[in-house]
Amino acid sequence: MRFWLIQSLNGLALGGLLFLLSSGFSLIFGLMRVANLSHGAYFMLGAYVGLSVLNAGYGFWAGVAAGALSIAVLGAIIERLLLRRLSGRTFSQVLVTLGIAFIIADSSLLIWSGDPMPLPVPRALMGAVPVFGVFFPRYRLAVVGISIVTAVALWALLERTRLGAMIRAGVDDMDMARALGIPVPRLFTAVFCLGSALAGMGGVLGGPILSVYPGLDMDMLPLALIVLILGGPRSVVGAFAASFFIGFVYTFGQALFPQLAYVILFLPMVVALVLRPSGLFSARTA
Amino acid sequence: MHRRTLVLALLAAAHGALAAGKEPVRVGFLTVNSGALAAGGRQMEEGLTLYLKEHGNTLAGRPIEVVTLDTAGQPATTRTRTQEAVERYKVHVIIGPLAAFEALAINDYIKQSKVPVISPSAAAEDLTQRSPNPWFVRAVGTSAQPNQPLGEYAAKTLKYKRVATIGDDFAFGHETTAGFQRTFEDNGGKIVQKQWAPLNVADYGSYVAAIKPDVDAVYASFAGANGLRFLRQYAEYGLKVPVLGNMTTVDEGILKNMGDEALGVVSCGWYTAAIDTPANKKLVQAGRAAYGADPGYYTVGAYTAAMFLDLALQKVKGKVEDKDAFMKALRSLDIPDSFRGPIKIDEHGNPVLTVYIRKVERKDGRLQNTVIQTYPNVSQFWKYDPKTFLSQPVYSREYPKAANLEQ
Numbered sequence: 148m149r150f151w152l153i154q155s156l157n158g159l160a161l162g163g164l165l166f167l168l169s170s171g172f173s174l175i176f177g178l179m180r181v182a183n184l185s186h187g188a189y190f191m192l193g194a195y196v197g198l199s200v201l202n203a204g205y206g207f208w209a210g211v212a213a214g215a216l217s218i219a220v221l222g223a224i225i226e227r228l229l230l231r232r233l234s235g236r237t238f239s240q241v242l243v244t245l246g247i248a249f250i251i252a253d254s255s256l257l258i259w260s261g262d263p264m265p266l267p268v269p270r271a272l273m274g275a276v277p278v279f280g281v282f283f284p285r286y287r288l289a290v291v292g293i294s295i296v297t298a299v300a301l302w303a304l305l306e307r308t309r310l311g312a313m314i315r316a317g318v319d320d321m322d323m324a325r326a327l328g329i330p331v332p333r334l335f336t337a338v339f340c341l342g343s344a345l346a347g348m349g350g351v352l353g354g355p356i357l358s359v360y361p362g363l364d365m366d367m368l369p370l371a372l373i374v375l376i377l378g379g380p381r382s383v384v385g386a387f388a389a390s391f392f393i394g395f396v397y398t399f400g401q402a403l404f405p406q407l408a409y410v411i412l413f414l415p416m417v418v419a420l421v422l423r424p425s426g427l428f429s430a431r432t433a
Numbered sequence: 434m435h436r437r438t439l440v441l442a443l444l445a446a447a448h449g450a451l452a453a454g455k456e457p458v459r460v461g462f463l464t465v466n467s468g469a470l471a472a473g474g475r476q477m478e479e480g481l482t483l484y485l486k487e488h489g490n491t492l493a494g495r496p497i498e499v500v501t502l503d504t505a506g507q508p509a510t511t512r513t514r515t516q517e518a519v520e521r522y523k524v525h526v527i528i529g530p531l532a533a534f535e536a537l538a539i540n541d542y543i544k545q546s547k548v549p550v551i552s553p554s555a556a557a558e559d560l561t562q563r564s565p566n567p568w569f570v571r572a573v574g575t576s577a578q579p580n581q582p583l584g585e586y587a588a589k590t591l592k593y594k595r596v597a598t599i600g601d602d603f604a605f606g607h608e609t610t611a612g613f614q615r616t617f618e619d620n621g622g623k624i625v626q627k628q629w630a631p632l633n634v635a636d637y638g639s640y641v642a643a644i645k646p647d648v649d650a651v652y653a654s655f656a657g658a659n660g661l662r663f664l665r666q667y668a669e670y671g672l673k674v675p676v677l678g679n680m681t682t683v684d685e686g687i688l689k690n691m692g693d694e695a696l697g698v699v700s701c702g703w704y705t706a707a708i709d710t711p712a713n714k715k716l717v718q719a720g721r722a723a724y725g726a727d728p729g730y731y732t733v734g735a736y737t738a739a740m741f742l743d744l745a746l747q748k749v750k751g752k753v754e755d756k757d758a759f760m761k762a763l764r765s766l767d768i769p770d771s772f773r774g775p776i777k778i779d780e781h782g783n784p785v786l787t788v789y790i791r792k793v794e795r796k797d798g799r800l801q802n803t804v805i806q807t808y809p810n811v812s813q814f815w816k817y818d819p820k821t822f823l824s825q826p827v828y829s830r831e832y833p834k835a836a837n838l839e840q
Contacts, residue, residue, distance in 0.1 A: 150643070157638040164636070253467055261472030263658030264690050265665055275671040284669040287638070356636060358665070360658035362469030366633040397641040401630075408631050410604075 153281045154402050155395070160287035162394025163294035164353050168367055169374035170301060170386050171345030177318050177380040178338045180237065181230060184244040186346055187368030188251035193218045193347030194359040196261050198266055207269035214351035215344040222343025226336050252364055261361050266354030286355055293352060297345070298387045305383060314338060318381060373416045379426020388428040458602055458753050460745065461518030463511060463529025466490070469657065470506040473531055473731040476686055477553055480735030483530065483716070484743070493746035495753075504530055504683050508538035515539045519546050524553065525753040528738045529657075531731070533557035533576075533604060534585065536569075543568050549760050553738035554731055559606050559827050560781035561813060570763045570782045572737040573730070574703040574813070576605050577612025578820045579788045580654075580679055581815035582808040583701035584616030586790050587677055590806065591699070593617075593649040596677070597626035599640055600654035604829075609654040609679040611828035614835060616815065623837040629830065632659070637666045644672065645839070654679040661687045668694035670806030675699070683793055688800045695800055698793045703784075704733045704773050705802035712772035727801070733773070741766060756799040785812045 197210035198215045205213075222311045225247060233239040268286045275282040305311035316324040317334055325331050350359075357363060370393070376391030393415070400411030419427045462481060465474030481499070490497050500522045500529050502510040511530050519526045519753055523548035526549045536555035543550050543566060550569045552560070556576040560569060587593045596617060600606035606629065626645050630637060641663075644651055651674050655663055662680035667676065680702035683695055706717050706727035716736065720728040728736065743762060744755060748762035768776045774787030788811040814822045826832045 153642045154639055157636075157642055160638060161636050256467065256471050261470075261475055262690055263472070263661050263687055265661060265692075268669075275669070282671050284671075286669070356638075356666070356669075358662045359469055359683060360469070362633065362658075365469075366635065370635065397635075401634075401639045402643050405628060408634070 149281055150402075152279055153283065154398050156278060156281070156283045156287070158395035159291050159391065159396040159397055160284075160356075160394070162391030162423075163287075163291040164349075164356065164392055165370055166294040166298060166387055166390035167290070167345070167349035167352055169371040169378075169390060170297065170383065171349070172371040173375050173378060173380055173386040174301070174345070174383075175339055175342035176375055177382075178314055179335055181240050181244070181339075182237075182372075182405075183339075183342070184241060184368065185225075185248040185251060186244075186366035186371055187216050187366070188248040189222065189343050189346035190257060190350040190353070190367050191359065191364040192221070192251050193350030194266065194354045194357075194363070195255055195350075196347070197354060197423055198259075198264060198359055206329030207267070210266075212349045213350055214347035218347025218350075219340045219344035223336055223340045226339040230339070231332065231335070248364060248368075252361065256299030256361050259359075263360035264311065264360050265358040266351065268355040289353060290356070294387075294390075298383060301383045310334075310337070373412065375426075376416050377419050377427045379428060381426070382428075385426055385428040389426070392428070455495050455751075457496040458492065458526070458742075458751070459522060459524040460497060460499045460742070461515070461522060461524035461527040461529070462499050462501045463504050463514060463518070463527060463531070463535070464501060465506040465531050466503040468506045470531055471656070472686065473554065474503075474506075476729065476731035477529075477531060477735040480553070480721070480728065480732035480737075481739050483719055483723065483728075483732070484736050485720070486741035488519075488743065492743045493749075493751040495746070495751045500524060502529075504535055506532060506535070508534050510562040510797075511535040512538050512542060515542060519548050524548065525760075526742060528553055528735065528742070530555065533560070536560055540566055540569075547756060549756065549763060550825065551738040551741050551763070553638055553734040556608075557604060558813070561781040562823060563827060565781050567764075567782075568760060569596045570766075570778060571740055571784060573671070573734045573740070573784075574786060574788070574811075575783060576608035577615075578783075578786075578811060578813050578815075579701040579703055580612035581607045581616045582788045582811055583677065583679075583699075583790060584613040584618075584622070585620050586701075586806060587613075587650065587652075587699075588617050588620035588622040591650070593622055594652050595623050595625045595648045597644050597648045598624055598651050598652040598654070599628040599630065599644070600652075600679075601656055601659055602629035602631050602830075605656055607830045608828040610652065611830075611833060613652055613654075613677075613679075614814075615828075615833050618837070624835050625837055625839045627838065630659075637663050637786070638670070640665050641670045641672065644674070646674075648674060650675045650677050652677040653682050656681045658687065660684070661691055664691065664694045664698070666836060680704075681730055683791075683802060685802065686731060688729070688793070688802070689726050691800060695793045696795065699805070700791050700793075700802065702730075702789055702791060702802070703786050704730070705789050706790070707796075707801045707803050708773055708789065709804070710772055710774075712770075716772055727799075737771075737773070737776075738770065740768075744768065774807075777810075781814060783813045785810055787811065 193214035197214040198214040200210040272286040276285050313329045374389045378385035456546045502514040531554045533555040552571045558575045676698045678700035745762040766778045777785045788808040790806035792805045794803045
């Protein structure tokens with residue numbers, strides 16, 4: 148009983164972390180059809196920026212804000228200067244984003260050295276709390292909470308605002324949206340900016356659990372890809388459901404069949420690609 | 434994935450005024466400047482530089498010219514760089530590479546091209562056991578070498594009966610854990626649970642939560658950043674069971690970024706910055722002054738490799754060109770008073786050395802691996818008969834078999 152409970156909590160926490168990582172990735176892919184392979188690097192860079200802000204004596208949440216903002220600016224620059232010129236050329240875009248990932252990784256190595264560094268847990272969230280009789284780290288529960296809030300906010304943005312309506316129109320039929328006078332290029336910048344900000348924020352929030360180290364970028368990228376494939380590129384709900392699904396599969400897979408850790412992680416992806424290429428959790432089958 | 438290649442001809446003959454007119458000894462230094470292993474690569478470079486600086490870049494009367502080559506931590510690249518070092522830069526000796534899989538990737542080429550290699554880091558057992566290479570000498574212990582004493586120490590001195598293990602799911606994790614398990618069980622202990630985590634696992638939460646609550650201790654074998662991540666999450670879950678570790682779980686290279694979660698971890702190693710010899714104090718001081726940190730596994734590995742080069746060169750009076758004599762000198766090094774205790778190379782090219790049982794304590798405002806027990810003259814075969822040892826399979830995930838696992 149204790150086992151199932153604590154591993155379920157672990158699955159939840161990992162799911163929350165995965166959503167923070169992959170929501171931006173799915174958002175960008177959904178609208179722009181760009182598989183942004185620098186997403187993992189954005190996540191890592193966000194964590195490094197957050198760490199520097201923390202080390203400079205500012206609080207944890209200032210670090211989160213700094214991580215989100217700085218990566219948003221970086222994303223905006225990259226979108227305007229590079230990706231826009233390559234619009235419609237998928238392979239070029241993939242290559243460019245991969246190149247950017249390498250540049251970010253090597254620059255981070257220069258600036259922050261290669262030493263792994265942990266981000267401290269904010270004081271208010273330290274320690275473990277009892278949940279139905281088992282002790283569970285408070286910070287991880289907070290991560291679940293933050294991911295839910297983020298999901299609701301994203302959902303509201305996409306479903307309840309004018310900007311969201313335009314984004315959805317763009318996702319469904321780009322040409323028609325353009326013909327209706329929706330400023331697609333500006334929309335692209337906004338979405339790329341938002342997706343990048345989410346990656347940067349996720350990096351800082353993940354820092355206390357994952358630490359920051361060279362290679363974090365490439366450890367995270369496949370997870371974002373899996374969530375995208377399972378969740379489908381079309382909805383926040385899909386990415387949210389897929390994140391928690393993967394969180395549970397991964398956690399229980401590791402605990403019950405440790406020898407098959409990787410198989411368990413990638414098998415659902417393969418099955419999904421074969422059976423439902425548009426994503427297991429995609430609401431619409433357009 | 435081709436990465437930038439960094440070729441630096443460092444520390445050239447400028448300093449060689451003392452040895453004016455003499456042809457430099459060219460050292461090919463295979464390190465990692467990019468990617469996930471870069472921290473270790475940088476520390477190796479620091480170790481090498483420290484030794485050469487100490488000696489004015491002149492060993493046995495000859496100036497030293499270091500050709501630094503970045504392998505990016507990838508076996509294929511390592512192979513190309515090694516070839517480059519030997520055929521283009523005509524190096525006399527190679528110090529490197531960092532990772533065991535890199536060392537394995539160049540093993541055949543080394544035999545073929547007959548260039549002496551001093552390994553500053555790669556610990557894979559079989560490099561000096563079942564597939565030895567006459568051109569290879571190791572400056573560090575094998576993976577299991579310090580862990581075999583730790584297993585005995587845990588059973589006999591700490592009186593632990595039941596231990597759970599967790600480690601990186603790759604050869605180094607397997608070999609270290611196997612060494613610990615073998616001597617722990619030979620001395621009456623029981624390994625009741627074994628967990629392996631993929632090297633780049635996102636989160637140890639599920640592993641930590643699965644650790645049996647009724648064990649006497651948890652043995653953790655991690656490399657790179659993973660020790661830091663594991664210990665933090667271990668503390669985060671509020672576990673109180675004592676932690677034993679291999680050398681790299683609490684290596685000085687990452688210990689500086691750890692907090693209270695590392696306190697009390699008992700580990701084993703062929704070095705700790707806290708060794709109380711004048712030579713080591715000097716080294717630690719120089720390391721702290723130059724790089725702001727205590728030297729650890731990689732720094733000291735490369736430092737020792739440079740020391741080996743120095744002493745072997747002295748034996749052959751600087752004549753590195755006589756490869757056979759130089760190699761013989763390297764393979765028969767016997768250093769009774771090194772900064773980390775006596776070191777003697779065995780017939781397989783691996784050092785017989787002092788193993789330290791260490792405990793993480795906070796001293797002088799920083800975390801240190803204090804020595805709590807010393808095992809002198811530890812061979813890679815521990816107390817086992819080398820012949821029998823070599824006739825058994827190499828340590829792995831499956832060997833020795835864990836007979837006492839509980840469901």
